[in-house]
Structure formats: C-alpha cells, structure tokens
Amino acid sequence: MKQRTLSGMQSSGRLHLGNYMGALVNWVRLQETHEAFFFIADWHALSTNYEDTSRLAEFTREMVVDWLAAGVDPERSVIFQQSRVPEHAVLHVLFSMITPLSWLERNPTYKDQQANIGDRDLTTYGFLGYPVLQAADILLYRPQQVPVGVDQLPHVELTREIARRFNHLYSDVFPIPQTPLTETPRLPGLDGRKMSKSYGNAVFLSDAPGERWDKIRTMVTDPQRVRRTDPGDPEVCPVYALHQAFSDSATCDEVAHGCRSASIGCIDCKKRLNVFLDNRFTPVHERRAEWTAAPERVEEVIIEGSRRAARVAAETLGKVYEAMKIPPFVGIGGGARPGKT
Secondary structure, three states: OOOEEEEEEEOOOOOEHHHHHHHHHHHHHHOOOOEEEEEEEHHHHHHHHOOOOOOHHHHHHHHHHHHHHHOOOOOOEEEEEHHHOOHHHHHHHHHHOOOOHHHHHOOHHHHHHHHHOOOOOOOOHHHHOHHHHHHHHHHOOOOOEOOOOHHHHHHHHHHHHHHHHHHHHOOOOOOOOEOOOOOOOOOEOOOOOEOOOOOOOOOEOOOOHHHHHHHHHOOOOOOOOOOOOOOOOHHHOHHHHHHHHHOOHHHHHHHHHHHHHOOOOHHHHHHHHHHHHHHHHHHHHHHHHHHHOOHHHHHHHHHHHHHHHHHHHHHHHHHHHHHHOOOOOOOHHHOOOOOOO
8 A cells, every 4th residue: 555645734825936845846746656635724824824814715725726736636636625624623632632831832933933923923822832733634644754844844743742642642543754855845035044925035836937037136145246256155145046956957067156256147147047947837837827717626626635534534533532532522413524615
C-alpha cells in the first residue's frame, strides 16, 4: 500500500512564490507516489483574522484555484476543507487535555508572529493553541509524511510530541510523521525578509506578468551595490536567491560572476530572472484562468474531497475513543457531514 501524506494551508489570501516552492512543488510530486490529502485550514485562518471573516469563503476558493493551477490533481489527491469535517474539532479538544502549556509557550513561530504582526491582537487562546489544532488536523489522517515549509517545522515537531504522548498514555494509535522539505523551503520577499502575505512583500501566483515584473524590478538587492560599478555579493542578495530557485545553473553562475565583478547591473540581473519566472508560470496562469471560469467545479472538488476525508477521520476518531475508553461523540442527527454551504 502507498504511504499517506498530508499537508494544508490557511485560507488567508492569495498564494505566493514562497508557498509554491515551499509546499506546492512537493505536493505535486508526492501525489504521484503517495495517498495524498491536502486541506484548507479555514479554522486556522481565524487565529489571526478573527475580526473580519467576510472574505474567508473567497480566500478559500482562490487558494484552491491556486492549488489546482499549480498541478494538484483532485483525481490523485483528496482536497478538503477543515471546517466541513467536524472530527477536527473533536480531536482538538481531546488533544488540548493532554498538551502541556509550556510546549505552546516555547513555540518560536508564536513568538515571531507576536513580534512582527502588530496590527491585531494575537493574545488569544486560539492563537496560542494553534499548534494543537494543527496536530489534530494532521494526526486525524494518520499520515507517514507531512510535507511543509520550513517555518512550520516547529509545529509539526509539536505534533510528533503530542502523538508520542497520546500513544504513551493510551495505545499506539498514531504514527510519528516525517517532514520532507523541498529543495527551496524558504524564499526571500521583495524586502529581503521571508516572503509572507503578512509582511506585504510577496509575489503572488495570481500576479499578471506585468504586475510581477513591477515587483521584481523594485526588489532590494545587495545594499553595498550603491552604484552600477560597485561589485556585489550575490550570497546576500535576495534576487540571487530567487535565481537559485527558478533559473538554470548556467544563468546562476553568470549572474553571480557578473555581480561580483560589477559586469552586470541589478536591473539586467532582474530581467534575466523574470524570463525564467515567465516560463515557469505561464502554464500556471493558463490553468488558473480555466478554474477561475468554473467556480462550480472548484466547489465540487472541495465537497467530494471533504466527503472522502470525513470517512478516514471518522475511522481514526473511533480508534481514539477505543484507546481512551470514552464514549464516542455523536452530534445532533448523527453528526454533520460535509456539504454545500
């Protein structure tokens, strides 16, 4: 039997090149060799965007369109929505009862976002407990692999700790998942920091070619290259990091040498990068246009995937109840099932 892989993303806006290289490239590869589950983490989006939920449904559709455009295939993968599978909430409650508070307080992602996102109040239980819900999201499907971006590694390590703790307290219900990374698990943004929607420094998959070039053209470079004739250091230049992700090796060597010798200017370097970006993302834009024009197909993908996910989730939760020796939760009318909202 194929091993199972699972990953997900918050539905908090359009996806960018960092999401593509840090996750989607891996997803497309793994769906060929694994039983693949990919979920829309719309409850997670509430942890930082709880004050305004008016665009959550729109963000969900846009993100799934980005997945499909990038090559995630609903015939090979289960694409589902977290909030349509209520077992996520039940397992989250059960895990919260056994997770030490100190594990959450030392989470580096929690501290980083508290420091960098100053326009909203993140001192909430939901934000602190985000990794426990994420552990439930993952372990509910008992995957062997969880491909994530490098910034999510601390969360998945906590998932592994929760799985070990549950297995020790009760019985071996959960496998301990591994976390494969892509060759480019982190991309710099336009300002040199990690590319992030929250930082306002992202190049999006949905950006038109002209819009993408306008962003790349103004991207920061080596601060020591004040004049065209100043030699630079490509290793500290965010543009060169994008070359390493998207350009061929010969081009990377040429622009690195040109930067060090000042034989190439920063605009010329950016133009060469943009050629590779156009070649890579023209097919993505074409597929994106097709899915955008058929929103009912996108909705069908989500509903059908959520039904398939719910069957696996219910089976796992049954094992949890048996291990903990507690009665199963049954919602009104036998529990809600995924459907059109």
